[in-house]
Amino acid sequence: MSKEDKREAILQATLELVAEHGFHDAPCSLIAERAGVAAGTIYRYFENKNELIxxxxxxxxxxxxxxxxxxxxxxxxxxxxxxxxxxxxxxxxxxxxxxxxxxxxxxxxxxxxxxxxxxxxxxxxxxxxxxxxxxxxxxxxxxxxxxxxxxxxxxxxxxxxxxxxxxxxxxxxxxxxxxxxxxxxxxxxxxxx
Amino acid sequence: MSKEDKREAILQATLELVAEHGFHDAPCSLIAERAGVAAGTIYRYFENKNELIxxxxxxxxxxxxxxxxxxxxxxxxxxxxxxxxxxxxxxxxxxxxxxxxxxxxxxxxxxxxxxxxxxxxxxxxxxxxxxxxxxxxxxxxxxxxxxxxxxxxxxxxxxxxxxxxxxxxxxxxxxxxxxxxxxxxxxxxxxxx
DNA sequence: GAGTAATGAATGAATGGTCATTCATTATGG
DNA sequence: CCATAATGAATGACCATTCATTCATTACTC
The missing domain is CATH 1.10.357.10 (Tetracycline Repressor, domain 2)
Incomplete structure (x- = not known):
């Protein structure tokens, strides 16, 4: 998976989880899992959850x-x-x-x-x-x-x-x-x- | 404070805190504090936070x-x-x-x-x-x-x-x-x- | 071009903090 | 003095974020 794909996957996972469950039930751990990356990886693409959102x-x-x-x-x-x-x-x-x-x-x-x-x-x-x-x-x-x-x-x-x-x-x-x-x-x- | 007053105070505190900060930033501890009761007291009037809301x-x-x-x-x-x-x-x-x-x-x-x-x-x-x-x-x-x-x-x-x-x-x-x-x-x- | 070093992306266990809820204990009032 | 109400420290669960470590890729040297 390319760098850009990974970023895209994280955004897509965030979209789905937040849309379905709301911000509070869309923990970074789940976002990472659904995006097929590790939790820490999110922070290589976004400063924090706030910025991601x-x-x-x-x-x-x-x-x-x-x-x-x-x-x-x-x-x-x-x-x-x-x-x-x-x-x-x-x-x-x-x-x-x-x-x-x-x-x-x-x-x-x-x-x-x-x-x-x-x-x-x-x-x-x-x-x-x-x-x-x-x-x-x-x-x-x-x-x-x-x-x-x-x-x-x-x-x-x-x-x-x-x-x-x-x-x-x-x-x-x-x-x-x-x-x-x-x-x-x-x-x-x-x-x- | 009468029993009814206490219940009312808890509801009022919930109203204010949720309105101002949202559900997630309206923890029971704060609700209790603003209502002038202990955290545990909430659970004498409402089964849980869900029901209160x-x-x-x-x-x-x-x-x-x-x-x-x-x-x-x-x-x-x-x-x-x-x-x-x-x-x-x-x-x-x-x-x-x-x-x-x-x-x-x-x-x-x-x-x-x-x-x-x-x-x-x-x-x-x-x-x-x-x-x-x-x-x-x-x-x-x-x-x-x-x-x-x-x-x-x-x-x-x-x-x-x-x-x-x-x-x-x-x-x-x-x-x-x-x-x-x-x-x-x-x-x-x-x-x- | 083979061997080695350097790079930096990715990982995920660990951390520190927060929260809802419980319950042993204390206070109250009838 | 008893029943009931209230307390708030303790509990266990969960979460965002960190960071020491791993690993694959690239650059360098001979």
Whole structure:
């Protein structure tokens, strides 16, 4: 196994164990075992468990942003662009339940709160500020979406998506393409003027 | 301190410590200390830490449901009833940040997932099924709200509320009565036909 | 190119710390 | 004075992290 493979194996094992059992029941010993390395090896690739967890989160975030950008065109009308992003995110989560669970765990842990706070203070704008931010700000100035603080627009758009994804992944609802579309449109309804 | 007071003190200490530091950094030793009792005393009132945590959750849930019912009238029109419930919940969370944080911690822990699963299987209907369920089901049959599975209606209605409450409590937005009203109405927009 | 030395990645047993829980002992109050 | 409540030191389990040691690979020398 190459060096890069080993690092990857450790990250993958962490993803699986944390997603399934939470941070506290994902001890380094188990992560190492599942990755097929010794416990000490983790520390050759990551300074400590903390760093491992944060690095994994950042890599997932990057991957998601890249995925959402494919097929996103700045020329389409607001509603379409919005629905593309929002239903794309939902589809991604459904296709990657482990990643979704990991991200949720992260967001609700002390790591995640600190991480988010840094981000909000660094730039004075909310999360994955790249595409979403632009879309929302433009929408507000052009008076197609409600005139509310950016953070609240994010909450209205993504709050339901997270909640729906969780319920699908826990098996409480079975989503299909039609439902996903309807949900994305409902989110749009809550934003549009 | 009376027996009841002691039990109450333990629950309160648990609420505070779990809300602030999470389950893992709320050891029994600290809970006991903050409650002004010895560690062993906890086990005279609760079988173990698990039970303590679940009992506290159930008491909070009961309290919230009771609060929301005050001022709720079955005669008002849909939109008003909905906005009453949803903005009431948001106001409750904002007024009780510790409770909100505790509930969120709980929902995202193995306790919470198991708890929810039992609930969903017990009755084949989603959460606080009392008032909300009735309102939503009635709304669907009367064709005032979208014809979507009940679980999804819950997600659309409460997903944003949770998200908004979290951002307020973390200090990322300062909500006032006007904003709360606007948010509740936006949630309604996503449900209404 | 064979033999030897140097390197540094990988290992996993050992360490020190933390935690939930127990229980022998002590305090309380009726 | 007895029954019951409360105590908190002790226990055993578990965990993140360390580090002396092993081992495979590379570099060097003749």
């Amino acid at each position: 944060v690095v994994l989160y950042r890599e997932l975030e990057t991957k998601i942003n890249a995925t959402l950008l494919t097929g996103y065109t700045l020329e389409a009308p607001f509603r379409e662009r919005f629905v593309h992003l929002v239903s794309g995110l939902l589809q991604y989560f459904i296709a990657s339940p482990l990643e979704f669970k990991y991200i949720e765990q992260f967001h609700h842990s002390p790591y995640g709160v600190a991480f988010r706070r840094d981000k909000m203070l660094g730039q004075d704008e909310p999360e994955g500020c790249n595409i979403y931010c632009e879309l929302f700000k433009q929408g507000v100035t052009q008076q197609v979406i409600k005139d509310l603080p950016l953070v609240l627009l994010f909450d209205l758009a993504f709050g339901p998506i997270i909640s729906v994804a969780r319920n699908h992944i826990l098996g409480f609802i079975q989503l299909d393409a039609t439902l996903i579309q309807q949900i994305a449109e409902a989110c749009w309804d809550s934003l549009k003027r | 679940v009992v506290l959750y159930r008491e909070l849930e009961t309290k919230i449901n009771a609060t929301l019912l005050t001022g709720y009238t079955l005669e008002a029109p849909f939109r008003e009833r909905f906005v009453h419930l949803v903005s009431g919940l948001l106001q409750y969370f904002i007024a009780s940040p510790l409770e909100f944080k505790y509930i969120e911690q709980f929902h995202h822990s193995p306790y919470g997932v198991a708890f929810r699963r039992d609930k969903m299987l017990g009755q084949d209907e989603p959460e606080g099924c009392n008032i909300y369920c009735e309102l939503f089901k009635q709304g669907v049959t009367q064709q005032v709200i979208k014809d979507l599975p009940l679980v999804l209606l819950f997600d659309l209605a409460f997903g944003p509320i949770i998200s908004v409450a979290r951002n307020h409590i973390l200090g990322f937005i300062q909500l006032d009565a006007t904003l709360i009203q606007q948010i509740a109405e936006a949630c309604w927009d996503s449900l209404k036909r």
